[in-house]
Amino acid sequence: MLVRTILSLGLVLCVAGPTLAASPTPDTAAVELVEFASFQCPFSAREEAVVNDLQKRYGDKLTVRYMHLPLAFQVRARPAAIASEAARRQGKFDLMHEKLFANQQHLEDADLRAYAEAIGLDLARYDKDIADPALGAEVDRQALVAGAVGATGTPTFFVNGKQIMGAQPIDKFTEVIDAELAVAGKQGGAQWRSQRTAANSPAVQKYVIAGEKPPFVDVVVGGKEGLEPPPPMPAPAVTLEAETHTIDTKGALQVGAGKNVVVVFGGMQCPYTGKALPHYVELQAAHPEAITLVYKQYPLDFQKMSRPAGEAVACAGEQHLGWPLALKVFAHSASELSEASLAAWSQDVGLNMKKQAACLRAGRGKKAVDKDVSAAAALGVNATPTVFVNGRKLSSWSGPSADELLLTP
Numbered sequence: 001m002l003v004r005t006i007l008s009l010g011l012v013l014c015v016a017g018p019t020l021a022a023s024p025t026p027d028t029a030a031v032e033l034v035e036f037a038s039f040q041c042p043f044s045a046r047e048e049a050v051v052n053d054l055q056k057r058y059g060d061k062l063t064v065r066y067m068h069l070p071l072a073f074q075v076r077a078r079p080a081a082i083a084s085e086a087a088r089r090q091g092k093f094d095l096m097h098e099k100l101f102a103n104q105q106h107l108e109d110a111d112l113r114a115y116a117e118a119i120g121l122d123l124a125r126y127d128k129d130i131a132d133p134a135l136g137a138e139v140d141r142q143a144l145v146a147g148a149v150g151a152t153g154t155p156t157f158f159v160n161g162k163q164i165m166g167a168q169p170i171d172k173f174t175e176v177i178d179a180e181l182a183v184a185g186k187q188g189g190a191q192w193r194s195q196r197t198a199a200n201s202p203a204v205q206k207y208v209i210a211g212e213k214p215p216f217v218d219v220v221v222g223g224k225e226g227l228e229p230p231p232p233m234p235a236p237a238v239t240l241e242a243e244t245h246t247i248d249t250k251g252a253l254q255v256g257a258g259k260n261v262v263v264v265f266g267g268m269q270c271p272y273t274g275k276a277l278p279h280y281v282e283l284q285a286a287h288p289e290a291i292t293l294v295y296k297q298y299p300l301d302f303q304k305m306s307r308p309a310g311e312a313v314a315c316a317g318e319q320h321l322g323w324p325l326a327l328k329v330f331a332h333s334a335s336e337l338s339e340a341s342l343a344a345w346s347q348d349v350g351l352n353m354k355k356q357a358a359c360l361r362a363g364r365g366k367k368a369v370d371k372d373v374s375a376a377a378a379l380g381v382n383a384t385p386t387v388f389v390n391g392r393k394l395s396s397w398s399g400p401s402a403d404e405l406l407l408t409p
Contacts, residue, residue, distance in 0.1 A: 256292045266298060308342065311360060
């Protein structure tokens with residue numbers, strides 16, 4: 001089993017056995033990979049295989065520190081994180097960690113307790129620990145540390161303090177790790193990692209490695225230590241890549257005739273696409289002269305309903321109801337998408353269900369999605385949503401600066 005350490009920010013718990021203090025890291029490791037992730041984030045789950053491969057590849061040259069960052073819109077991420085900490089009290093954090101990522105669509109309280117039983121936890125102790133507010137406080141603390149070091153989404157990684165954002169291929173990590181190992185030479189150990197991290201990111205060294213509290217958690221409320229919300233983080237500047245690509249939009253779901261052609265590659269079960277696309281639809285409606293909005297399907301393999309929903313949307317386009325169905329799907333959470341709900345929503349938007357079924361049986365929806373997937377592969381798309389403006393890739397889909405680029409010729 002591959003073992004991750006996990007940060008404790010000086011919180012001493014009144015429990016039998018070990019506290020939440022981080023497990024000792026190998027003294028020989030020259031590189032530390034800090035991972036901020038969420039058990040309900042599909043991109044965090046996808047990156048687990050990459051992290052495991054890195055640990056196998058580098059062995060005792062690399063240590064990995066896992067930290068919780070349950071995002072606000074992932075309503076079951078925090079309970080899952082607390083469940084993992086309850087498992088940690090019984091020495092089985094890694095088993096629960098694997099179980100939770102393998103079952104992201106099923107994280108209700110009953111599910112979490114079932115996983116606790118499956119990995120062999122003492123359920124009476126688990127029930128007691130899960131109700132202990134100290135575990136929730138520790139999860140919240142780690143989320144505040146994330147804000148202090150600039151980790152605003154999941155997954156976010158730091159390699160000796162050097163930031164890597166999002167789900168990335170393994171080569172992205174090996175490039176940075178190999179560079180750090182080259183600097184280290186024969187040096188290693190906790191002191192070396194601390195020095196390198198301080199050089200690359202003083203904030204990561206201070207709040208993650210040294211375990212200091214961010215300034216905004218030093219508050220006393222009612223005689224007990226309380227938490228203040230972190231100060232707002234400045235949004236990173238959004239840019240357009242220099243390279244211009246040719247993107248075939250014929251037959252794709254689109255609206256408008258504005259000067260800027262905005263192409264969004266997304267998945268119907270991707271929560272981030274579910275935030276981006278409705279926002280872009282509103283933006284296009286407010287500025288029809290500026291934006292032509294095009295939506296192309298890129299269903300990720302681990303989002304099991306993303307492709308069926310994409311094919312349904314493509315077929316709905318034949319009845320000029322592609323946009324209503326897409327927006328109907330995105331008006332619900334990703335976990336609500338199923339064959340039954342998709343059929344119900346298709347009826348809700350007024351589809352002729354016989355025509356819809358005929359289109360799907362004939363494979364026209366599949367053909368349309370396959371075409372979009374091929375286009376995405378040719379453009380190097382590997383995550384959703386990915387946005388292009390007049391053929392140039394947008395560095396981030398969100399934020400006011402992104403909207404400005406969509407509206408500026």
